[in-house]
Amino acid sequence: MSFIEAEKNWYPEGVTRCGLGKFLGWLTILAAVLAFGVVAALFIFIFGIGVTGMDNYFGFGLWITFDLAVIALGAGAFFTGLLRYIIRIDELKDIINLAVIIGFICYSGAMLILTMDIGQPVRAWFGYWHPNVHSMLTEVIFCITCYLTVLIIEVVPLVFEQKQLNKIPLLHHIAHNFHVVMPLFAGLGAFLSTFHQGSLGGMYGVLFARPYAFREGFFIWPWTFFLFVLSAIASGPCMTVLVCALMEKMTGRQLTTYRVKSLMTKIGGTMLLIYGVFKYLDTWAWITDILPRAGLTFDQMFYGLIYGKWLMFLELVVCIVIPVIFLLVPALRRRPAFMYWACILNCLGIIINRYVFTVQTIAFPVMPFDSWMTYAPNWAEWATTCMILAYGGIVMSLAYRYLPLFPQEVRLNK
Amino acid sequence: MSAAHQEFATKWGLVIDIDKCTGCGACMVACQTENNIAPEKDASNKLRTLTWMNVYELKNGKEFPQAEVAFLPRPCMQCGNPSCVPVCPVVATDKNEDGGIVSQIYPRCIGCRYCMAACPYHSRYFGWFDPVWPEGMEKTITPFTSTRPRGVVEKCHFCHHRWNQAKDAARIAGTDPNNLPDGAYTPACVEVCPTGAMAFGDLKNPKHKVYELSRSKYAFRLLERLNTDPQVYYMTKRDWVRRQGDNYLPNEKA
Numbered sequence A: 001m002s003f004i005e006a007e008k009n010w011y012p013e014g015v016t017r018c019g020l021g022k023f024l025g026w027l028t029i030l031a032a033v034l035a036f037g038v039v040a041a042l043f044i045f046i047f048g049i050g051v052t053g054m055d056n057y058f059g060f061g062l063w064i065t066f067d068l069a070v071i072a073l074g075a076g077a078f079f080t081g082l083l084r085y086i087i088r089i090d091e092l093k094d095i096i097n098l099a100v101i102i103g104f105i106c107y108s109g110a111m112l113i114l115t116m117d118i119g120q121p122v123r124a125w126f127g128y129w130h131p132n133v134h135s136m137l138t139e140v141i142f143c144i145t146c147y148l149t150v151l152i153i154e155v156v157p158l159v160f161e162q163k164q165l166n167k168i169p170l171l172h173h174i175a176h177n178f179h180v181v182m183p184l185f186a187g188l189g190a191f192l193s194t195f196h197q198g199s200l201g202g203m204y205g206v207l208f209a210r211p212y213a214f215r216e217g218f219f220i221w222p223w224t225f226f227l228f229v230l231s232a233i234a235s236g237p238c239m240t241v242l243v244c245a246l247m248e249k250m251t252g253r254q255l256t257t258y259r260v261k262s263l264m265t266k267i268g269g270t271m272l273l274i275y276g277v278f279k280y281l282d283t284w285a286w287i288t289d290i291l292p293r294a295g296l297t298f299d300q301m302f303y304g305l306i307y308g309k310w311l312m313f314l315e316l317v318v319c320i321v322i323p324v325i326f327l328l329v330p331a332l333r334r335r336p337a338f339m340y341w342a343c344i345l346n347c348l349g350i351i352i353n354r355y356v357f358t359v360q361t362i363a364f365p366v367m368p369f370d371s372w373m374t375y376a377p378n379w380a381e382w383a384t385t386c387m388i389l390a391y392g393g394i395v396m397s398l399a400y401r402y403l404p405l406f407p408q409e410v411r412l413n414k
Numbered sequence B: 001m002s003a004a005h006q007e008f009a010t011k012w013g014l015v016i017d018i019d020k021c022t023g024c025g026a027c028m029v030a031c032q033t034e035n036n037i038a039p040e041k042d043a044s045n046k047l048r049t050l051t052w053m054n055v056y057e058l059k060n061g062k063e064f065p066q067a068e069v070a071f072l073p074r075p076c077m078q079c080g081n082p083s084c085v086p087v088c089p090v091v092a093t094d095k096n097e098d099g100g101i102v103s104q105i106y107p108r109c110i111g112c113r114y115c116m117a118a119c120p121y122h123s124r125y126f127g128w129f130d131p132v133w134p135e136g137m138e139k140t141i142t143p144f145t146s147t148r149p150r151g152v153v154e155k156c157h158f159c160h161h162r163w164n165q166a167k168d169a170a171r172i173a174g175t176d177p178n179n180l181p182d183g184a185y186t187p188a189c190v191e192v193c194p195t196g197a198m199a200f201g202d203l204k205n206p207k208h209k210v211y212e213l214s215r216s217k218y219a220f221r222l223l224e225r226l227n228t229d230p231q232v233y234y235m236t237k238r239d240w241v242r243r244q245g246d247n248y249l250p251n252e253k254a
């Protein structure tokens, strides 16, 4: 049997995949992007973070924005897990595998970026050794590392269910037993995720000397804590659907039913509505209370194009109101164009949110005699960010080709 | 470590008379030599330099002949309620010692830069590259304060080593190291200032000059409304300068 024939034995039962040559060609493109990113990463590790576009005014930049965005968009994994295993919405079994893989890619990607982003990567473990229990970032470090472990545990049975691997008795039993305890991990994952999504928001809300980000709150948690949780679970399911649709477009095969996608986006839309209500209240309180107390006006919070008001309008109106309507009116959601555009806007809104909280917060000159500074990521930041995207693409492609991700695929493509 | 306000028996403070500052920058230079800050190859990007003490230029925004400028030297404020301390995930910066100086523990810092995002005064600096002293210049490194590797955050600490030296001198002289006379402990910037625009001492000790100065009606602190409670005071008799010490709504008076 030739290698090309043998490779086919590794596909999930009863499906077809593109030719090996085409697949390798696709992987080569991704690998080239990845390799360029690796070069940039080497530059960063050898010469220091000085090779990036960051500076003393912008200690956070593209990387942190990217991390926060992918962690929010990867929230589909824990939220779908929660709904599937704990709340028992059974239909979601047809998309949960995809959500888990996306979550794994997002979180492991974010961790890779962080190893470059912190100035002393070899000291990363200090977060455990010398933790400051008052810091939101400590909570983020704890929960993200623990949750990545949970995600790995969730991915393992998926990998071991691969047709050939599953023939090995040990792996078969591991996969089976992991499945049995999955509700436990889904619960654990939901708990950890809620906390770190929240803490990521809390990180900004606690900055009492940064009026752009500072928020009052409940007990030790600023309102941004809850808003970040809500926005993550609003966008996560929609991101999962978008990835699924993209994969369907690229492979030309139907992977889940429209019904499942519609259900996911309805859940996302509902969460977005709840988020929207609180986000509007929060913004109102910020404008009428936090800012005047600091002696600042709403207009002072914006500057030029990249820190302009249009971003806020886009985030709060275009990317919340429109997707909520599209996703919650059944007649509109039934139409793919409306549903997909709503998903795109929903995710875009969350990305803008993470961007303004990360960059605009520190760009606003708090000292009256200081001025707005601008920041633009340079090649090293873009290359490494694209490296993570390529890494995600590679993992996703391999997973699609060899792992039984979509229970409905065989039936839908008969 | 906690976000709560910290108070100590001694409170080292700086009072800077903006009306006396000519913006000569001697304090910046003194700080850099005193604290072993390596000369930078290309210091043209001012957002990348290590200037623990940084002089800002203030303008009244008017045209000639009403145009006026003022200069505001900005060290770390050693905030009583530092926004940088509670955020550090690894307790690499703390306010836990008598005197109230906010510490920075270089071997502990992981370089996440969260504290930089928290500080509204831009008092924190990051080592973007390895510090390099051109050949021969390494002889200028002093043993009094440690050098930093790249990848950690650093900032002004009121020349903390000079405080240790002052305490040692007091012990040798048989006087109380915890009750230093005015002038026994002086940071490099204060010592070098040619116009005497800066005064340093214990803000709680009536025998120290800063005690009176900080209580003057011309004294104010930067961004007081944000509740950071700085240990650095500024003085000016000019209203427009005073107004730039904090943010005010158009209908509010400074």
Ligand code: SF4
Pocket: B075, B076, B077, B078, B079, B082, B083, B084, B085, B102, B118, B119, B120, B121, B122, B123, B124, B155, B228
């Ligand atoms: S001025 Fe900035 S670095 Fe210094 S104590 Fe205050 S918040 Fe921290």
Ligand code: SF4
Pocket: B087, B088, B089, B090, B091, B092, B093, B108, B109, B110, B111, B112, B113, B114, B115, B116, B152, B153
């Ligand atoms: S950069 Fe260093 S001092 Fe600052 S918050 Fe991070 S670990 Fe703490």
